[in-house]
Amino acid sequence: MYVVACIKQVPDTTQVQIDPVTNTLVRDGIPFIVNPYDSHALEESLCMKDRYGFKAVALSMGPPNAEATLRKALSLGADRAILLSDRAFGGADTLSTSNVLAAAIRKLAEQDEVGLVFCGKQTIDGDTAQVGPGIAVRLGISQLTLVDRIEHLDFLARKIRVRRKLEGRYEIVEAKLPAMITVVRELNQPRYPTVPMRLKAVQSDVDVWDNGVLRLDTNSIGLKGSPTWVSRIFSPERSQGEIVGDGLKDPSGTARDLVERLLARDLLTV
Amino acid sequence: EEAELARKLSAYRGVWVFIEQTEGEAAKVSWELLGKGKELAEARNCELAAVVMGEGVEELCRQAIGYGAQRVFSMDAPVLRHYRTDAYQRGVCALVEKYRPEVILMGATGLGRDLAGVVATELSTGLTADCTGLSIDDKGNLMQTRPAFGGNIMATIICDKFRPQMATVRPHVMPMPPFDAALTGEVVRESVPVTEEEMKVKVLKILMDGGSGSQVDISGADFIISGGRGMMNKENFSMLQELADVLGGVVGASRSAVDAGWMPQDRQVGQTGKTVRPKVYIACGISGAIQHLVGMQDSDVVIAINRDPEAPIFQVASYGIVGDLFQVIPALTRKLKTLKEARSGKRA
Ligand SMILES: Cc1cc2nc3c(=O)[nH]c(=O)nc-3n(C[C@H](O)[C@H](O)[C@H](O)COP(=O)(O)OP(=O)(O)OC[C@H]3O[C@@H](n4cnc5c(N)ncnc54)[C@H](O)[C@@H]3O)c2cc1C
Ligand SMILES: Cc1cc2nc3c(=O)[nH]c(=O)nc-3n(C[C@H](O)[C@H](O)[C@H](O)COP(=O)(O)OP(=O)(O)OC[C@H]3O[C@@H](n4cnc5c(N)ncnc54)[C@H](O)[C@@H]3O)c2cc1C
Known part of the structure; x- marks a missing residue:
């Protein structure tokens, strides 16, 4: 049984600026981090591995340098790390991003059942909270967003019970497996890598899957598969x-x- | 090719607002969206409609009309009693396929974002998240402006080749429209395309977030007095409470103050806390990090009290006071109390 954590490499938010001449984002020299919420998604997949012996897989779509993000996942104990990288995936909005991630999860499911997919509540760059739901729909699995507690996992009955944190209220919800879960910070405390794990991570391979592997229609990925596009970027106005x-x-x-x-x-x- | 696209897009007409409800009570943002939706519908010379789903939602349909909906699509059934992704997804998608709206708006709440994401994917259309500005051009393309990178930048997003255009909109950003009980509209009752047996998810319990004196909902308050790391400790927050009491407001906090354990999490304002839009926001000992600003910069009036004249909070402040909050706040509270006594004396 696989548990998948979707992790995105993001720039350190507070440092993003707009080039006044080209009106585009200045990305050079900006340090990258694992999206903070995704560290909690990853941690939960590792807890499942520790508790039930599932195989934890970390999945990321991004440019080749996003490999660093996945190596971090390996150093924390992920069994497998897969980078989804192809020029054709570039310029994606959330519709085409979820298409690629869902295709990769389907591919994994050819080898072994995928019981749970963990995502962060949202990213700190795009901030949309749309990719998780996109994945759930495409896979046709239960969707549980904003989970702050996993109350019970019954594998034989194929059921999971969680608590969802909403505005001014909580919901206790039971869902059929497989399920896509987006997590909030309160769910867990991410672990630190141990030295032996870090050494092992250096030697482990990060698999790279391009569209030759996923074989998605090129009209459904990257820029072409994205209904939305950014027409203008500007700094927020401040009144003196x-x-x-x-x-x-x-x-x-x-x-x-x-x-x-x-x-x-x-x-x-x- | 262009003509073909134009033909495809013109099959979609009307502006829809999804009315979010929990236990029969609508989320305020839904009414705010009817206000904005009206403006868009007028610009497009088309109809404004509301989508109401749940069990026993007749009253909500009437309210939606009072807030400006000309038509209400309603699905009323036990299977829709509690919000569940799969049930609501199937309901909304069925309505969209039947009536083809040009624009669909939902609140950027936990529920709204949960639903919008699945509906847009199912319909293979574009969805813009967490908008703070919306306008529409003469081709019917929605200009959707939203903060990204935690509010550091704003982006205007367009979805010009697909319909419907979908957006979630941040609560408290659009002004509340007036309610008019005399308004009339048509309620279209649609059957529900799902059965309980097909559901993957069951809601077992809903717990209202109460306890430990933290029931205060800062997002609805007219006056918010927030404290940051400059408050130094938990006890000093009573000073803010005193000011809040005179003004008839509530006490909020920066994340630093929450992380330090001085205030509960539900009082946090900002990117990972609440977005607020009070009449008056008073920031005390808060530096004004961008993650804080995105949660409060749309307040009508921002007052900043900080001893550091360079603090970024002054850049969003309508009125800034450079000074020691431990002197300024008690002085302010005293002035207001005197004023209040003078006024009630006059009235008596
Ligand atoms: C300024 C700006 C504004 C944008 N606005 C929109 C918009 O309104 N609508 C839209 O459709 N697109 C938008 N985009 C594009 C969007 O940011 C990208 O599609 C991005 O790849 C995914 O969206 P997100 O970062 O918002 O992820 P979210 O949906 O917030 O991510 C939720 C979770 O999904 C998983 N996840 C997301 N991306 C990846 C990944 N690449 N690899 C692995 N896991 C991942 C993570 O677990 C993450 O925590 C915008 C981009 C920019 C630069
Ligand atoms: C992903 C992410 C999400 C975040 N989300 C949020 C969020 O939702 N909300 C939020 O608030 N922050 C958030 N933050 C944290 C944010 O970046 C700042 O760290 C935080 O807002 C700082 O809080 P502060 O202004 O209280 O403290 P500080 O930045 O330490 O400022 C304290 C201020 O008090 C002033 N001061 C001190 N003593 C006095 C005195 N006696 N009189 C007058 N002034 C005095 C100082 O001059 C200073 O300006 C987030 C950060 C990240 C990375």
Whole structure:
């Protein structure tokens, strides 16, 4: 039985900037990290491996340098790491991204059953939270998003019971396996790599699958398979406001000035 | 080829808003979207419709009309009682295939994002996440503006070759439309294309998030007074509570303050917390990291109190006070209390 964790390599968010001339994202020299939520997805797949002896597979679609992300997964204990990389996959929106990831999972399922697919709640770059649901639909499996606790896994009955964290409420949900689960940070505490595992990871292979392996219709992948595209990128506007009084020397006078301004704008109901 | 595309796209008409409900109560963002949807529908000279699904949702249909829907597509059945991905997915997809809307909007909530992702995939169309701005051109292409990279950049996304165009929209960004009980509209009742036996998922229990005095929902408040690492400790938050009490507001927090255990997680404002849009947001001892700003920068008025004049929070502040919060806040609370007493004295 396979448990799959989908992990994406992302730039360290706070450092992304826009080139004022070309109006595109400056990506050079930006350090990459594993999408933080995906570390929790990976951890959960490793917990399943520890507890039930399943094989943990880490899956990532990205450019060749995303191999680093997968090597990290191996150093943490993943049994297999697969990089889905092909020029034809480039420029993907979430529809074509989920197409490629789902195809890879189907391919894995030819070898052994895939019982669970873990994804992060969302990424910190694209931020859409759409890839997980896309995978679930394409595989026709149960979908459980925003899971913060796995309450029970009954393998014989092929059922899983989880807690989902929504706005102002929790849901306890039972679903049939296989299932696609997106995870939030509260689910677990990611482990650190051990030295022997890190050494082993250096020697292990990261499999690379291109579209020669997946054989997807080229109209359904990459830029061509993406209904959405980014027409414009810009920095958020910031309105410059007013500095009121001298708060350091005269806190009480400043407070009075502020209250006056709020009264003038009819903002106080006191 | 262009003519062929135009012909394909013109088969889709109308703006739809999915009305999200839990236990019969609508999510506020759904009404906000009817307000925005009305604007888009007028620009396209087409109809604004609401999709209402659940069990016993007659009242919700009426409410949707009162908020501006001209038509309501309703599916009412026990199998839809609790939101479940597969049931709602099949319901919405069946409606789309039958009526072919040009635009579908859903709230960018946990539920909305769960549903939008599967519907768009099933329909093989584009979906833009978490929009904060929407407009439409004369060809019917939706300009969908959204923050990405944690709010560091904004992107305008287009889906010009596929229909319907789908977007999830962040709560509290679009203004709430007025409710008018006199408005009329048509309710179209559709049968539900799924049975309980086909369901892969069962909702066993819904637990409302309560306990430990944290029932306060900051996302609905008019006044939010938030504290950050500059508050120094948990006890000092009582100072913010006092100010909040005078203003009739609630206390929020930055992630640093939450991580330090000074405030519960449900008070956190920002990328990994809540998005808020109060009338007045007062940031006390918060530096203004981009992940915090994305959660509060749409507030009507932002007040920043920080001793560091270079703190980025001042860039989004309507009113900034450079000073020691431990002096400014008590002074502010005192002023407001005096004002309140003077006013109630006048009234008495
Ligand atoms: C500025 C900007 C805005 C964008 N807006 C949109 C938009 O509105 N709609 C749209 O369809 N596309 C959009 N995209 C494209 C989108 O970011 C990419 O398709 C991306 O490959 C996947 O989306 P995500 O990063 O949002 O992932 P999410 O859907 O947020 O990811 C959820 C989970 O899916 C898994 N996952 C996602 N990507 C991969 C991967 N490559 N490999 C392995 N696992 C993965 C991870 O477990 C992740 O935690 C945008 C891109 C940019 C640059
Ligand atoms: C993926 C990701 C998601 C995140 N999500 C969120 C989120 O949702 N919400 C969020 O808030 N953060 C989030 N963060 C964290 C964010 O990057 C910042 O670390 C955090 O917002 C900083 O909190 P702060 O402003 O309280 O603390 P600091 O940055 O330490 O700022 C403290 C401020 O207090 C001022 N100060 C200190 N003493 C006084 C005094 N006596 N009087 C006046 N001013 C004083 C200082 O000048 C300083 O500006 C996220 C980060 C990441 C990487």
